[in-house]
Amino acid sequence: MSEAMIEIKRVSKSFGALQVLREVDLSVARSEVVCLIGPSGSGKSTLLRCVNFLEAYDSGEIRIEGRLIGYRDEPGGRRPMPARDLREMRREIGMVFQHFNLWPHMTALGNVAEPLKRVRGLPASEADERALAMLKRVGLADKAAAYPGKLSGGQQQRVAIARALAMQPRLMLFDEPTSALDPELVGEVLEVMRDLAAEGMTMLIVTHEMGFAAHVADRIAFIDSGRIVEQGPPKKVFHESAEPRVRQFLQTYHDRNSF
Amino acid sequence: MRFDIILHSLGYLLRAAAVTVALSLAGIALGFVIGALVCAARRSGDRFLRRLGGFYVSFFRGVPLLVQLLFIYYFLAEYGLDVPAVVAAIGGLGLASGAYQAEILRGALNATPAGQAEAATALGFAPFDIWRRILLPQALRIAAPPLINEFILLLKASSLVSVVGIAELTRVSMNIASMTYRPFEAYLAGGMIYLAINLCLAAFGAFAERRLAAGGST
Amino acid sequence: MSFAVLLHYLPSLIAGFGVTVLCWSAGSILGLAIGFAVALLNRLPAPPLRWLLRAYVEILRGTPFLVQLFLLYAGGPYIGLRLSATAAGILGLGLYSSAYFAEIFRAGFAAVPQGQIEAAMSVGMTPGDILWRVTLPIALASTVPAIVNMLVILSKETVVLSIITVPELMYQMQTMAAETFTAFDAIFAMAIFYWLLVEAVSRVGRRLEIKLTAFMAREASA
Numbered sequence: 001m002s003e004a005m006i007e008i009k010r011v012s013k014s015f016g017a018l019q020v021l022r023e024v025d026l027s028v029a030r031s032e033v034v035c036l037i038g039p040s041g042s043g044k045s046t047l048l049r050c051v052n053f054l055e056a057y058d059s060g061e062i063r064i065e066g067r068l069i070g071y072r073d074e075p076g077g078r079r080p081m082p083a084r085d086l087r088e089m090r091r092e093i094g095m096v097f098q099h100f101n102l103w104p105h106m107t108a109l110g111n112v113a114e115p116l117k118r119v120r121g122l123p124a125s126e127a128d129e130r131a132l133a134m135l136k137r138v139g140l141a142d143k144a145a146a147y148p149g150k151l152s153g154g155q156q157q158r159v160a161i162a163r164a165l166a167m168q169p170r171l172m173l174f175d176e177p178t179s180a181l182d183p184e185l186v187g188e189v190l191e192v193m194r195d196l197a198a199e200g201m202t203m204l205i206v207t208h209e210m211g212f213a214a215h216v217a218d219r220i221a222f223i224d225s226g227r228i229v230e231q232g233p234p235k236k237v238f239h240e241s242a243e244p245r246v247r248q249f250l251q252t253y254h255d256r257n258s259f
Numbered sequence: 260m261r262f263d264i265i266l267h268s269l270g271y272l273l274r275a276a277a278v279t280v281a282l283s284l285a286g287i288a289l290g291f292v293i294g295a296l297v298c299a300a301r302r303s304g305d306r307f308l309r310r311l312g313g314f315y316v317s318f319f320r321g322v323p324l325l326v327q328l329l330f331i332y333y334f335l336a337e338y339g340l341d342v343p344a345v346v347a348a349i350g351g352l353g354l355a356s357g358a359y360q361a362e363i364l365r366g367a368l369n370a371t372p373a374g375q376a377e378a379a380t381a382l383g384f385a386p387f388d389i390w391r392r393i394l395l396p397q398a399l400r401i402a403a404p405p406l407i408n409e410f411i412l413l414l415k416a417s418s419l420v421s422v423v424g425i426a427e428l429t430r431v432s433m434n435i436a437s438m439t440y441r442p443f444e445a446y447l448a449g450g451m452i453y454l455a456i457n458l459c460l461a462a463f464g465a466f467a468e469r470r471l472a473a474g475g476s477t
Numbered sequence: 478m479s480f481a482v483l484l485h486y487l488p489s490l491i492a493g494f495g496v497t498v499l500c501w502s503a504g505s506i507l508g509l510a511i512g513f514a515v516a517l518l519n520r521l522p523a524p525p526l527r528w529l530l531r532a533y534v535e536i537l538r539g540t541p542f543l544v545q546l547f548l549l550y551a552g553g554p555y556i557g558l559r560l561s562a563t564a565a566g567i568l569g570l571g572l573y574s575s576a577y578f579a580e581i582f583r584a585g586f587a588a589v590p591q592g593q594i595e596a597a598m599s600v601g602m603t604p605g606d607i608l609w610r611v612t613l614p615i616a617l618a619s620t621v622p623a624i625v626n627m628l629v630i631l632s633k634e635t636v637v638l639s640i641i642t643v644p645e646l647m648y649q650m651q652t653m654a655a656e657t658f659t660a661f662d663a664i665f666a667m668a669i670f671y672w673l674l675v676e677a678v679s680r681v682g683r684r685l686e687i688k689l690t691a692f693m694a695r696e697a698s699a
Contacts, residue, residue, distance in 0.1 A: 054595055083604070091601035101596035105614045105692060115600035118610060147692040160596075167600055321675040322668045323633040325640075326647070330664045337661040411539075418541035422640060429544055436551060443552030446544055454539040461539075 003066055005030045005171050005202045006051060011060035013046060013226075020046045022226040023060065028171070031200040035213040035234075038223035039249055044206045047223065048175050051204065052093045053086060064089060065170065091119055094164030098176040100156040102148040108135060108159045109144040112166050120167065134162040138192050154185030161192055171202035178209055210253055214238055222246050264439045265448040275431035276452045282345070282427055283414040286352030290413070291406075293357025298364040312361065319358035325419050327351055332423050348420040356413050363409060367402035368394065400471045407464035411457050418453075428452060486653045493649030496563065500645060501635050504570025505628055511571060512578025519583060530579070537576035543637055545569055550641045566638040566645075574631055581623045585616035621689050625682035632678055633671065646670075 006028040013021040020043040028034045036044040049055035051062055053070035062069050069089050071078045081089075102111050112131035116122045122130070135141050138158040148156050157177055164172060174193065178186040190212050197203060197216050207213055213220055214234045221231040222243070230243045241247060265272075300312035319327070328351040335342050371394055379389045421430035432449030436442035519530050537545070549558070549572075550565040560568065589612050597607045639647035647667065654663035 052599055054598060087601040087603065089601075090599055093599070095596075095599035097592055097596060099590075099592050101590070101592035103593055103596070103611055103615070105618055114610060115597075115602065118603075118606045119601045149692065163596075164600070317676065318672055321633075321672040323636040323647075323671055325636045326664060326667050326671055330668055333661045333664050415539075415541040418543045419637070421543070429541065429547075432544065433547070436547070441555070443548065443555040446548040446552050450536075450540040450544045450548060453541055453544060454536060457539040458535070 003030075004028060004063075005032070005065060006204060007061075007063040007066075008047070008051070009061050009063075011047070011050060011057045011062060013043075013050060013055065013057045020226050021050070021057065024223075024226070024228055026221055026228060026231070028202060028204055030202055032218045033197045033201075033203045033205070033216055034219045034221060035217040036204065036206045036221050036223055037208070037210070037213060037249075042223045043226040044223045045175055048173050048204060048206050051173055052090050052095055053081075054095075056080075064093065087119075091167060092170045094167060094169035094172040096157070096160050096164055096172065096174045096177050098179050100148070100153070100160045100180070102156055102160055102163075104148050107145050107147055108140060108151065108155075108162075111148070111159055112163045115163065116166055131162070131166055134166040135159070137165070138162045139188075152185060153181045154188045157181065157189045158192055161189070161196075165196075171204070172196065174203065174205040174207070176206050176208065178207070210238070210250075222249070224249075262444060264435075264441050265444050268435050268439075269448075271431060271435065272428070272448060272452060275426060275428045276456065278426060279414065279417055279428040279453075280456065282349060282352065282420065282425070283410065283417050285349045286356055286413055286417065287360075287406075287410050289349060289353025290356025290360050290409075293353060294360025294364055297357060297361035298368070301361065301365055302368070316358045316361055319355050320362075324351070324355050324416050325422070327355055328419055328423060344423050344425055348417075348423060348425050352413060352417060352420070355416070356409065359409055359412075360406065363402050363405045364398070366405075367398040370401050371397045403471055404464055404468045407460060407467065411460050411464075414456065414460070415453065482653075482657050482659070486649070486657075489649045489653070490646065493644060493646035496643065497635050497645040497647075500563065500566050500570060500638055500643065501632050503567045504574060504635075505631055507567065507571025508574030508578050508631070509624070511575035512580075513582055515575065515579035516582030516586060519579070520586065534576045534579050537573055538580075542569070542573050542634055543640060545573055546637065546641050562638075562641050562643045565641060566635075566643040570631060570634065570638070573634070574627065577627055578624070581620050581627065582616070584623070585620035586612065588619045589615045618690050621686050625679075625686055629675055629679050629682060633675060636671070 004027040006026070008024055008026040010023045010025060011021055012019065012023055024043075024047060026034070026047075036048065038044050046055055050057045051064075051069070053062075056070060061071075067089065068081075070081055070086065072081050072085075102108075103114070106114060109128060109131050112134050113124075113127040116127035116130055117124060120127075132141060132144055135144050138161055140155060140158055140162070143151060143155060143159075148159070151159065161177075177193070178189050181189065186209065190209065193203070193205070193212075194216055205213075205217070217234050219231060220234050220237040221228050222237060222241075222245075223229070224245050230237055230241050230246050237246065238250065297312045297315050300308040301316070303309060303312075322330075328348065331347050331351045331354075332344075335347060375393055375397075376389050379393050384392070417427060418429035421427060421433065424430070426434075428449055432445050435448075436445035439445065515530050515533065519527055521527075546565065546569045549569050550560065550562060553560055553565065593611060593615065594607060597611045602610070635645055636647040638645050639651065642648065650663050650667050654660040
């Protein structure tokens with residue numbers, strides 16, 4: 001229990017001349033829920049994508065349960081991790097995307113069952129059974145046979161969550177899971193995530209839903225210009241922060257959402 | 260391979276290439292006029308005209324060009340009309356291209372969002388001004404790249420008029436092949452000239468597309 | 478054209494139609510196979526290979542089909558490639574269409590959203606599984622309309638094979654026309670026949686298209 005689930009140390013990342021992450025440090029303990037907030041373009045999505053190495057970080061280290069992801073330390077220096085080892089690590093990290101990224105040619109059930117068959121190697125009947133149980137858990141058992149194109153955004157995102165959960169990951173990453181949704185559909189997705197947090201899942205969430213972050217997160221990390229400028233319990237960050245950038249960001253947010 | 264044979268008849272080939280380009284230009288121009296008329300018919304309020312336009316497009320896109328060309332050729336012969344083969348060839352290319360160009364123009368006009376015409380109407384534009392100032396400039400911009408592509412296709416299709424005996428590039432390649440007994444070199448040379456012309460046209464098309472795209476943002 | 482004449486030539490016309498269908502289907506299958514291989518090879522990170530494939534596609538798309546046929550059939554023997562007219566016709570159709578099919582498949586691959594591939598990576602699927610289970614099905618479904626369209630175009634291109642004496646329908650019809658001096662009637666019948674054929678093939682194609690891509694139909698906003 002002493003070991004952090006995610007340990008990010010001095011991680012930097014540039015896209016060409018643009019530096020998006022500057023020596024970021026962050027750790028997430030087992031069963032902890034951490035929300036990353038900050039203005040758009042601050043680097044929060046990039047940081048999240050570095051955690052399962054969909055984005056390669058340039059320097060620093062990210063460890064999942066103590067194991068370095070993406071690279072292997074060798075006597076001559078650091079080398080890219082063998083693809084096989086990377087896949088093995090990714091299996092334990094669930095990821096939910098802003099645009100769902102369901103596979104359009106498979107039904108809801110097919111989307112959830114596919115990784116179970118291909119990656120976990122379960123026989124078809126067992127994979128389907130487990131997939132159906134997962135769909136039930138996100139309240140979509142009746143949509144098992146529907147193709148993604150026939151589902152609402154909220155339903156698609158719940159299927160995407162079921163797909164990630166079916167793999168029985170050790171932790172879950174959420175990349176703005178409700179940003180592409182119509183306002184009336186946000187609630188159903190947040191509810192699923194809230195349940196998940198209550199069950200003790202380790203979660204790292206990039207979000208613009210401040211209300212959700214305030215209620216569900218154990219800790220908030222505020223990122224600006226590629227740096228974490230403030231972190232702590234929601235109450236502290238939202239109400240007691242002395243950091244001007246945090247206060248300005250929250251002020252803008254409140255102005256936009258009150259009428 | 261004996262490329263000296265090709266070099267020997269290069270002047271002959273290049274003159275034939277000029278005939279091919281001239282035939283295609285005449286064909287595309289005739290096709291544009293026909294295409295504009297057919298497109299207008301397909302967009303008109305009159306049901307009969309719309310049907311007629313639809314029939315034209317379906318027929319000339321459905322019948323193979325070779326059959327169309329021979330049809331015109333035999334038609335003229337059947338009724339004893341003394342029309343030069345070149346005119347028949349251009350007519351055939353133009354009739355066929357007209358069907359494709361009508362569809363290009365129609366697609367371009369449909370691609371302009373209806374909201375823009377509505378906005379102009381709301382501002383008090385007269386219908387003719389909407390057409391002239393809003394729809395047409397955008398439609399031509401959208402239609403330009405596919406029209407250049409249509410020209411490339413027509414230039415290749417014009418090789419078929421060789422069967423009615425016009426001394427264009429394919430026919431001349433055939434002649435050189437049979438005169439020199441070197442068909443491989445002859446057709447290779449003919450093909451390379453087609454390729455060179457088409458690559459130039461494609462480059463021009465890409466250039467035009469960039470220019471038009473740049474113009475669109477200002 | 479009298480009925481008796483038509484009846485006399487009917488067997489050769491039917492045989493000709495058989496050759497037309499054979500050339501069309503064999504040429505299309507060959508073209509699809511080569512085109513698919515070209516598009517797949519094009520994904521390998523090998524610049525010289527890509528350059529070569531690009532040249533292959535550009536040459537075949539930049540030259541008339543008729544000239545390609547002549548080169549293959551008349552020029553072939555001079556480089557040791559001796560083919561019957563029909564074999565040259567099928568090979569010619571296959572090579573010609575392969576360039577267009579390669580472009581169709583390339584566009585199909587490019588149309589697969591990166592996010593759907595990332596989703597497969599994030600659950601730890603292997604590159605092979607990602608290709609076969611995610612990239613290919615999505616890419617292929619998006620290419621169905623263009624493939625149907627190309628098949629219709631190829632059905633019309635088969636008449637060009639008559640010029641190199643492939644005994645397909647057009648060739649048989651012209652033989653009949655020459656022997657009976659009924660050129661105009663014959664070509665008129667051909668025009669109507671091909672028109673109906675192309676309309677029918679297009680219609681079947683559209684129905685197939687709707688069936689194959691029904692599940693891909695998305696609501697306006699994802």
